[in-house]
Amino acid sequence: MENKISKPEQKAALHKTDVRRSALSWWSKLSKSKQSEYENRLFGVSPIWEDGELSEADIIRLFQHFA
Secondary structure, X not given: XXXXXXXXXXXXXXXXXXXXXXXXXXXXXXXXXXHHHHHHHHHOOOOOOOOOOOOHHHHHHHHXXXX
8 A cells, every 4th residue: 555645745744844944054053142032032031940952843933933
């Protein structure tokens, strides 16, 4: 049985990959102070006991909001 992916699903997957790549590239080019500013503006200041690491999904949200 062949597993076929429809054209809209392929386009959605490619778009998702492009957004992820663009977001990670944008994030890596920001200064640490700008990263911190954007993170605090979108998510608030994290408590000291949290690890403070952002997931890729968090970076994508920041990219969609600030880029």
